Amino acid sequence: MSAPVIWILIPLFTAALLLTIKSNRIVILVAGILTGALVFIAVVIPVDTPLGLGELSFKISPALYILGRRIMLTSADQPLLVMIYGAALLWFLVASAVGCGKKMIPLGLMVTAFLVSSLAVEPILYGSLLIEMAVLLSVPLVFSPGRDPGRGLLRFLLIQTLALPLLLFSGWLLAGIEANPGDQTLMLLAAVMLGLGFCLLLAVFPFSTWMLELVQDTPPCISGFILWSFPTAGLLYLTNFIERYTWLRSAPELPILLSAAGVLMLITGGILAIFQKHLGRILACAVMMETGLSLLILSLNSLAGIGLFFSLFVPRLVALLTWSLALTILGQHDLDPTFAATKGLVRHLPYTAAAIIITNLSLVGFPLFAGFPVRLAIISALRYPTGGIGFWIFIGSFGLGIAVIRTLNAFTRSPEGEVQGNREGVLHKITLGIGLALLCLAGLFPQWVALIMKQMPVIFQHIGQ
């Protein structure tokens, strides 16, 4: 039994089987048990270490060989597997709570398995092919029958697919650079292609339009899952590249390019958020800013930076989950997620309104919420090496903050027509309450998040050296 079989092939085949099952409950049950088991095994059983059960002895080997290439998951990758499959489990629970589990769970599991394989395959440039497979699987996930595919889905497909040839070809150029490190022309061409490929993959402005369009055309739970999975996978894939190639890691231009891209995403996300009237689009702007923040952290090129990089994931995940759940609840009450339709929301859906506001504040980096400690640490880390980047983080957060104020204004205005009182169900209140509690606890006790994430930097041990 090898690690790639457990964490990639078994989820893939199980998800394919689940697609054929009509019973919603069985799908949710099987997927929940499988994903939970994958997390449990990643926590408890070390890879490549012989374990004894009485007279029996077994070992999970780290490698799987397919067609002359290797897929490798070592014990250092186990914390990452816990995070990825743990996140998937949470998304599936939310999806089952809001009634879109039948469609989302099998396809979401396949997408997750392909994204894990993209990080594990060697050579790493083949990971772009596996990310593309995940993109193609996202199409039936996002697409609703009887409707036009929508500009968001088509742009998502186009932009993510365009990244593939650039990344593959740059991989070939990188191999040439390793053989001939002095060739400056080759290095420049590889850097340009790699940079452009990652700009497309990470939706760096102006390739981020699909995010804003996708959230309008797609159920919030599914769009939230897409906005979590693909930027996270893209960032981890980029970090993998930086970890793998020494010349790339030691290039003096790399921190400048990463910080420029990060600042660009922060500013565009913040400015775009100011003018949005659709709550889903504000979420998409927040995701753009989060990706920009992650790129800024990577520009530090240090072990401390990698620790901060992973610290962002948990608050981001909880915020996205809670926000997606809240928007789904709005839809279940036949309310469009726009300012016009949500006037006076605090009166009849107070938990939902609170969830949207607080998750937004967390992503702004407001004190007491999950996003604040990490942002404070990031600004402190960025202040000394690179001057005024903290100022640009503030500008981006300020733009998102204005979106929060506008949202609060809409939610507290006098509603049109008769107010019906609190219409939220108990289950909705409980799930939203859990999300809000996690956001507050992570803000008050950030050391708990650090405790969960402290093993992660080991995966990218060469960065910063």
Added chain:
Amino acid sequence: MSAINWIIAILVFFITTGLLLSKDWRWVFGLLAAQYIAVAWLTFVSWSLPLAMVKLITGWTVCIILGMSQPALSRSSTFENGMSQSRFFRIVAAALFGLLSLALALRSAAWLGIDPSIIWGSFILMTLGLLHAGLSFQPMRLIISLLTLFSGFEILYASVENSLMVAILLSAVTLGLSLVGAYMINRYKEGTRE
């Protein structure tokens, strides 16, 4: 051999331009099938015959999948309306991109170490595929443009990388694109019928 490659590259230009101009899905998939024959030939220069045949079979399978997703409509059916006024623009744009790709191919041939006719065929497909994607947002047109772009990339990549796993994954991506296109068309029509 080089002369034949140049002829194939010129044919690729005309086929891809035809894809850009055609309104009838029968013509489109016929041209796409012809395009894949040209792609297989240009790939055969770098790869073995079995691998090149994989490209051809994958391409024809793609054409069959996409063709089957089209409803059985009358002979005058199209899958895009309103194109006639932009035909002249498309022809001129295709010609410009063809010349641009020729110039780039001649410049990069020595550096890449590949026959310029192969590079030109590849660049034609990639540039006209991008042009095609930029001119329409119909799902089927987008899929065809991505398939065209991918075909061009596969020709170039075949010259520098001959890994079996990459060949299989690229074929899987090509088939995946066609299945996605067929899925979108069929599910849209099923939903509207319901």
